[in-house]
Amino acid sequence: MKCRKCGSEQVNVQVVSETTLKTRRKTWLYWLTIGWFIEPLLWIFLTLPKLIYELFIPKRVKLKTKTRKIAVCQVCGESWDVKASL
Ligand SMILES: [Zn+2]
Structure with a gap:
């Protein structure tokens, strides 16, 4: 060549x-405005089911x-x- x-x-x-690896960083403005109450809600409604789901269903990690x-x-x-x- x-x-x-x-x-x-x-x-x-x-x-x-x-x-x-894309990780979206949240700004301080986000935390000041909606983050502080949206995050726990998201955690309860999204993260917890996801964790439970992942407990029972083996992870298929695609790299x-x-x-x-x-x-x-x-x-x-x-x-x-x-x-x-x-
Ligand atoms: Zn050259």
């Missing part, structure tokens, strides 16, 4: 695995890991995504 920038053959391909191939040129330092066909 050749570097797309300088044409060098000294290209290092790295496999990068990404696990995207979604994205793997990307990144080529890094050893000469000029250019890096780019490698297409899956490689």
Whole structure:
């Protein structure tokens, strides 16, 4: 494989695995306004049934890991995504 920038053959391909964990952070404004009474309600009505549900039904955890191939040129330092066909 050749570097797309300088044409060098000294290209290092790295496999990068990404696990995207999205946790929504709640703002202080949220807690000041509705969070303080919505959260316990949500906890009672959503989290508790969920916990009970999870107690009886085994978890099926799907780990979604994205793997990307990144080529890094050893000469000029250019890096780019490698297409899956490689
Ligand atoms: Zn290069």
